[in-house]
Amino acid sequence: MKQFTSVHDVTDINALVTEALALKKDPYAFQHLGKNKTIGLVFLNPSLRTRMSTQKAALNLGMNAMVLNIDKEGWALELQDGAIMNGTTVEHVREAAAVLGQYVDFLGVRSFPGLKDREEDYSETIFNKFVEYCGVPVVSLESATRHPLQSLADLITITELKKVEQPKVVLTWAPHIKALPQAVPNSFAEWMCHADVDFVITHPEGYALSEEFTKNATITHNQQEALAGADFVYVKNWSAYEPYGEMPGSHEDWMLTNQMLEATNDAKVMHCLPVRRNLELSDEILDGPHSVVIHEAGNRVWAAQAVLKQLLESI
Amino acid sequence: MKQFTSVHDVTDINALVTEALALKKDPYAFQHLGKNKTIGLVFLNPSLRTRMSTQKAALNLGMNAMVLNIDKEGWALELQDGAIMNGTTVEHVREAAAVLGQYVDFLGVRSFPGLKDREEDYSETIFNKFVEYCGVPVVSLESATRHPLQSLADLITITELKKVEQPKVVLTWAPHIKALPQAVPNSFAEWMCHADVDFVITHPEGYALSEEFTKNATITHNQQEALAGADFVYVKNWSAYEPYGEMPGSHEDWMLTNQMLEATNDAKVMHCLPVRRNLELSDEILDGPHSVVIHEAGNRVWAAQAVLKQLLESI
Amino acid sequence: MKQFTSVHDVTDINALVTEALALKKDPYAFQHLGKNKTIGLVFLNPSLRTRMSTQKAALNLGMNAMVLNIDKEGWALELQDGAIMNGTTVEHVREAAAVLGQYVDFLGVRSFPGLKDREEDYSETIFNKFVEYCGVPVVSLESATRHPLQSLADLITITELKKVEQPKVVLTWAPHIKALPQAVPNSFAEWMCHADVDFVITHPEGYALSEEFTKNATITHNQQEALAGADFVYVKNWSAYEPYGEMPGSHEDWMLTNQMLEATNDAKVMHCLPVRRNLELSDEILDGPHSVVIHEAGNRVWAAQAVLKQLLESI
Structure with a gap:
């Protein structure tokens, strides 16, 4: 693997999942690979899971991780090419990126x-x-339109917990009070379309994702129909792709309840976290037997570690 | 030791102090214990000593430390159970805590x-x-009502510097302009009540600490009487326990001076730091021969290291 | 070396540059030196290059680095001796510095x-x-009037890239919209005056640096004359030394262009970064063949590593 910015950088996603699960069983077996190798983790936005799990993955591989909250600890970034920088931005991303590349291996x-x-x-x-x-080589820690480390952790979780060969996986839109990015659902859809699952997306009218990410998915506005027989229910809010970033309707009745899960095949409920309780997902589900969200978050380590291992093997 | 949240988690405080002093002499002897073990250090509030000394203690033991300023680098935390999270909080502490527990050993x-x-x-x-x-297992880096790593460092300092078998230790209230927590004096009192010292607390009327922490202490409003014959004087401001968080009187004359120390047994002056100079404690004392505050702060490393060592030995 | 706060702490700057270039070829050869040694990196101001390159240098030497944004993660610092701290500052620099010194080797x-x-x-x-x-021992990560790690990296870069034994090095003032410190030009001048180069400073009237730093330099207000035959052109804005911190004239025509470089000896263009594009330095130069700014920033690692190695050898 030469970089990890989307599923398209992965040659064999099943092999990557297998690798992650092997690392989960034996986390410290490859510390020679990371010796004297360093990854810089640059954040332009908040992060808890990605920040901590990727550091842990690096440490497990014997690597060093250096964290930078670039906008708060470094300098205000200019993103526009050709800009005359006589305003509030102090450093152009061209220099910031190139300089960081001098100090790290990834x-x-x-x-x-x-x-x-x-x-x-x-x-x-x-x-x-x-x-x-x-x-x-760059690793996405979530970009504007994708969150592949999350999606890989999701696929690892599904692979671990599935009870049938080809489980039914349902991505269901959930309510929110704020317009959220499409990165997690885009990425999840893209990975599921490459995985050996029966994949269904359900959302209210107006919340269709970009077709680029959902090509092989079944898409329906009927949540209850989508949930029928589901083995995994992936809950996530997102804002509209068209008109972009808007919230066409609040649809509070789309928040999953235990009753709604009755039609599923005793489904596991997933969420990338952070989750707003009792808005996106109810206490009864998060604290009940269906939820696997903590297990899923734990798998972020093995996702990151499998990716870093393949990157280390490629340099 | 299964966790370190108060003196009640310690089976033998003398043994813990002895262990800390042994580690101070030979800091790197137990690096095999910490191999591939990680502690997450999560801060909801500022920290200098605790942040740096606990990292150093972990490194001395061969562990990794990952630091998270959770409110600034992660997401705004919801603390209320059952909350409908449609306001400004983004992640419930239930998820944040459980997820962090997936990435660290402590x-x-x-x-x-x-x-x-x-x-x-x-x-x-x-x-x-x-x-x-x-x-x-959780290590308190200071909670609402206790700061046990500080108290352990204080006891280490007293043990190192005492000239008599059972020294007289006086905790004296000091002036401040802001209402401060009772965590440090509570915790210090609690540890001193378990230690082999003659322990006296002195404060102006209205500043009584909770009896839960001061059971075996002598308590007096007469500062001068309290200081007589003291071997150690522990200076600290705190706000009232009743009415809670208030400041009943500024009592600027309670700030310790060299003259007030004349009645002591050439006492060592301690403070947990940070200290507001010439408000809580005068320049003449902080820069004079009585002060051991820097030595005391240095002992934070050995306090943390002894605790982490015992935790490592318990998992 | 006992500390690194200016060129005056260096006994032999040529030997230090040679050491840095040797470390660049063999970065991990001295990891035994740094074992169980720790450097604290304390920032009162933003930093990207210094923050990341010094961490990397420490890691290369087998050291630990602990980073502290002291004003944001610790406590508001009081700097005034004798202050009665009844305002907004919480910890005096005397305590903060002394305590940090308890936790680190440098x-x-x-x-x-x-x-x-x-x-x-x-x-x-x-x-x-x-x-x-x-x-x-203290390492300057840039102080009010000097930035010696930058200057050492600059000298390393010149040594690596020079085509003649004694190159002509020109420090040229550049326009800016904000009053900037004199630390980088002061320090660069001071180092160049100790190096085997033909050193010229050019700036508009009113921007003379303190003579303390420029003693052996040729100084001219004629930029074009200064550039003639230059092998290296070091671009940097600074505010006036007298009247202090002011900006006597914006002089936008002082921004370097490819045309202005024609009079040089195919000069390499240097800048410490961050740089405001098209204000201090044009896109055409930063993205063209003259610029060595990224290479120069990369040399920050070897500058820091040579310094830390000599410090490790002195304790």
């Missing part, structure tokens, strides 16, 4: 979308500048 | 009191949520 | 000038308090 980058300008977000302006200028 | 947590609601603070609402949900 | 400190009071800045009030009170 660069992890987190950069959320603005949710104002779809073309800008979907061309991954900021993230791709880091990829273009840093000169070392 | 979790250090710092969480100050609000000083508004005594019952809430004294039930350690936030801190205990981390204990309850993280699933790994 | 202390790196970054502290920018206020640019209001020249005497205060040029006496290095804050930085020298750390030096005075921490009790361990």
